[in-house]
Amino acid sequence: MSGVSTITFSVFLFFFLLVTVLGFAAARWRRAKALDNLDEWGLGGRGFGTFIAWFLIGGDLYTAYTFVAVPALLYAGSSIGFFAVPYTIVIYPLIFLFLPRLWSVSHRHGYVTPADFVQGRYDSRPLATAVALTGILATMPYIALQLVGMQVVLEVMGIGTDSDNWFVKDLPLFIAFVVLAAYTYSSGLRAPALIAFVKDLLIYIVIIAAVLYLPSQVGGWDNIFATATDSFASFNSSNADAIAAGQAAPKGVIPAPLLHWAYASLALGSALALFMYPHSVTAVLSTRERSVIRRNAALLPAYSFLLGLLALLGFVAIAAGVKVTNPQQAVPQLFENEFPDWFAGVAFAAIVIGALVPAAIMSIAAANLWTRNIYKAFINRGATPSQEAQQSKLASLLVKFGALAFVLFVSTTYALDLQLLGGVWILQTFPAIVIGLYTRFFHRTALLVGWAVGMLYGTWTAYNNPKVGDPGSHFGSPLDPFLSVPWSDWMPFDTLMYIGFTALLLNLVVSVGLSVGLRAMNIDEGVDQTHPDDYHADLGDEGVEEELDPGAPAHA
Template sequence: MIGHVNGVVFGVFVFLFLLVTVLGFAAARWRRAESMDSLDEWGLGGRGFGTFIAWFLIGGDVYTAYTFIAVPATLYAGSAVGFFAVPYTIVVYPLIFLFLPRLWSVSHRHGYVTPADFVQGRYDSRPLALAVALTGILATMPYIALQLVGMQVVLQVMGIGADETSNWFVKDLPLFVAFVVLAAYTYSSGLRAPALIAFVKDTLIYLVILVAVFYIPSQVGGWGHIFSTVSDSFATFNTENADAIAAGDAAPKAMMPPPAAQWAYASLALGSALALFMYPHSVTGVLSTRSRSVIRRNAALLPAYTFLLGLLALLGFVAIAAGVKVDNPQQSVPQLFEEQFSPWFAGVAFAAIVIGALVPAAIMSIAAANLWTRNVYKAFLNRNATHAEEARQSKVASLLVKFGALVFVLALSKDFAINLQLLGGVWVLQTLPAIVIGLYTRWMHRWALFAGWAVGMAWGTWLAYGVASPVQQHFGGPLVNFPGTETKFYIALLALLLNLLVAAVLTVAFRAMGIAEGADQTSPQDYHVDAGDAGVDPELDAEAPVHA
């Protein structure tokens, strides 16, 4: 299986993976309360993480392994629109500074574990809460699958399972083993496992990227040479493929978005920023913090990851200048590391990316499991479920989610997995009106919000279905022409605009018809409470003794 794998690279990789495995199981005893048999403990880490831990956890949650592979791969392939990831991760933090402290307060006052819990309490609507929960699960599944895609890319560059003629056992066993280990320590430790592992993951990622950005350019002629080489390469491609580009059979390559792509760039950045903290795993990371101040401080500190992401994106250009040749652009950065780093540091780099897949995959599976438990199982199947029964449901559901994603990625085309994940942003953004607007006002009618969600989901999915790409006829990308124009625009934002329009119009109509709006379980002061206030559980004591 590993006959053509460099022994040093593989040895360093395995050592770091085993280190993370030990940490994952040890996390069950880290900051442990008397019992793990509740979603507050297993699914939210005791709601007691401070600024330092939360910075690593949320950063490890948001900046996934696939991010570290896909962003530079887009630039390697010549699409300057790929830089949208940098401004979107800048725009997102002022947004979360505004609304997430309010969500934290009302969730801690009422014991909400998921965003759908808040929607149920705010609008007194189980159907609307179910819609939010199922949307979150639906959007999260392919996101987990993409962490597997990122891991596969690294393993293939290392030489494990790279031969397409290999049988399934040779190709997929390492991936299966990695996810069995992930499933085991997540089941045992809950959110504490990815929180503890995130320290190692982010330290390795920062080390690898900073070394790559300073060391590799010095080996290939410096940044001036890199940009000059990339510019010449793109110009040559555009000249040689002018007829195909004119016919629409090929896309021009550019270092800066041309005028025709600027709205695509801007809408992708804004839509992605709005969607990022609608994903349930992002909310899970936020609700695990001990106070509103922790969220605000993290909103100020997390842009440090954006700096890292900007440097990482440039590695796509560095790979071109270094002469990296791969058929799959996603392999460009791992291949660059393979060729430019010494074997031991290449092992560190590959381990960093794979560990960078395990952290978000764990948080995503926990978040999806919590949605199932609170908003499907307890809401519809067992309304009298105890805290212990909820924890058991989530543990089992987290296993099913992980292995569902594993089957998904092993059985289907990788291009299908990637493009289906693009729908995740379209889908999850349709929950924004119920969650974010609901944090500030209850003006919108619950059935109008449900109708807006349904229309946005249907139209967004239909638009995405109609997008073709060179590798598939449907679900080929995130952009369509803005209605009545030739300007490319992000599908998720178009669907959200229709969602909001339908919800606003029907709110007026339903109010005029006198349709019942349900009882609001929250009060205005609930959105401002902090740790230590009446009705808000105290944080865990970080200095408390560990229980055996």
């Protein structure tokens, strides 16, 4: 730690200790009689109002990976790097439509996970298990990447980088995650909900300050865009032969025609996937009433504005002359170079805390899936609420430390590439969950087969996508030449699309075709345990009661 600024580290440490204290204190916040059931430990008592939910859902969706990786794409010259901005705009009208229905049926029947709903809707334990395992699988690399974001910040700060011993080098990261595991175990979902206030406040302060202050230090926005454009043009010119040979990727601001559908399908596919993730559903089900979700759908686009500002910092880093071999270090290094030491400490704390909040929610959501849809379904069918809560607490620890081991012992670059599979996998649950909220047209067996086809195709295609310049590598691109048919005279269509989107299309085709066939053969469809009225139920209706103690503080 010889190269660490004392002021920067002191400010960073202050905020880290602050959120640690808040994390443990959260067990007493909005106190329940006990946290010995999943409604209290895993869903915060299902009592969060609009104000708290806005911070929690925002803190859940806008992670350290987002704050580090989105501007890193632009810094690296990815012409489709801005896809994250329209996808976060597209998602909110979608969640306005379907998430209130999921909230209502889940509260009416006591569902804790999306797989619970699938089990009740389709009366199919194999399908519910598939949804649960997919959620856990897609969440693991997502948690690991929160650690990658933390690791990048620690590297830029100089913490642990002057040691050749891997244990000493990664010890700060290990300590941070042990603390996260401890207060999540103690306080459940209340911990990230309370910490999200600090996290979002810091993030807004840092980004607004950066957007207002940094451009003035590098010649204004005209110079920023001109410098980025010139830098990309210079790279393309000097590497023309390598680009033509497929050994290097061209850089640019506007996607080439080949990538137009890639950009659009990445935006739409990512929007459809975002609220399929179990941590997104967990945050939504923790709210008090269905109107909270709709109000948040109207308010959360403020984060999209924030994301747009964050993305532009990739260009600012180029104009500021930031030189890093790992593009993910671009924005932290920009803060280190351009901000005073004390404010750099605030910025680094914002990014690290921005990793802690979603990592906690993700681990809780994955643990709930394990407990409800694996442990209780197959191992201990008579589990009491207390046993469920204890099982989730233990599972959340295993998930966290599994993600930690993944980061410590697997190549970081590989971990980032593997994250691209998260959206591919979780999209395959879309027909069973979202379409299932509106119709039971799909046969349960057809959904299971469609899921399997989408999972296999998406995973295999992603595995066989090498990185540019490294033909023997895997998981190097999220794009699929599925619709590229240059051999066809009647369809001379050459484009790339997001693998998750094409896998979902195959999933839907198989599910629709098999559903028609299985119904024609009168194959048993199971019993739907839900009723049409369940999808419109709200707080105060029969079976939908406030879950917090009567003496708890009023809802925000």
